[in-house]
Amino acid sequence: MKSYLLLFLRSLALLLPMLLPQVSAAHEIGESRVVVALNATSWTALVTTAPTALINRLELAAGMLPSCDLDEARALATLKRLQGELPSHFHITLDAVPVPITVDVETLEIPADITRPAFVVLKVQGAMPDHAKSMIWQFDLLKSRYTLQLAERTHWLDGDQPSAAMPLAPEQAQTVVQLVSEYVQLGFTHIIPGGPDHVLFVLGLVLLTTRLRPLLTQITAFTVAHCLTLLLALEGVIALPATVVEPLIALSISYVAIENILVRRMTPWRPALVFGFGLMHGLGFAGVLTELGLPAQDRLAAILAFNIGVEAGQLTIVGVVCGLALFWWKDKPWYRTRIVYPASLAIALIGLYWTAERIIGF
Structure with missing residues (x-):
């Protein structure tokens, strides 16, 4: 028993640093967006993002402890107090010249x-130099990942990293190949x-057995x-609020992990439950695309490309874990006691933590 406990603690120690800092980031992709408007002498950018995360990062950068349980009045007071720090977190150049x-x-x-x-919406403004042709944007x-709309194009930016040089004049319309490539990348990076x-849910499925058919x-x-509900939700056929979907997604992680501990092989009801959980995950995927927005043209191509990216991400996880479970560990007598039990227990606890965090957070 002591050896099992030590294995569990080691597994938890490995998983928690990787996953708990991302609790607030689960499905955060798409929450932030930037819209840049241009005129002859100036430009204006409206940055829309989640207020608590923004304020906490601003506080940490200023050497302060992050605030908890912010209501609107406290959040506004904190932002006003630290407003002078905000410009230093933007790094914007026009034709490679800082503005x-x-x-x-x-x-x-x-x-x-x-x-x-x-x-929260931040308004960022600056002067427009004569004959400027490109902008590089960074907000640390x-x-x-978030979107930036500029000159009739939508650009996807990677968090606190600087963008590539983005043209200020409208370009030739995006081709279907370019659109598909971008949405495949978005789907993959969402996983x-x-x-x-989603990673932990797929891991929970893989850990149940080393047999390929189950x-x-x-x-x-x-x-x-999840393909079904993704399409239905984006077409407006079904809709559930994130306050319901997100806790259920977290709870599904715990369920499959706990069942891994209680049973040695796939139960008759497991595929049906996994299908039901997949419906919830599909609604989560749809929420991401709804927040980001879909192109007016080639909408179906964008949806399918995003889904292909999601599947590629999932298959990457399955391939790596199956490579270990099916080929290295398949016939090991200690596979369940040393791998399945501690890993599933750690996953179940993280899922329960996320469930509580999402219920309280909403």
């Missing part, structure tokens, strides 16, 4: 009604590294289900 900017809090809403989203307080909850049955059920 001075001003940053104001345009809007802040943290509704008491938990079914309504909280958000954003950590997840790896942006979706720790694994394929589960993965197929999950894939069909």
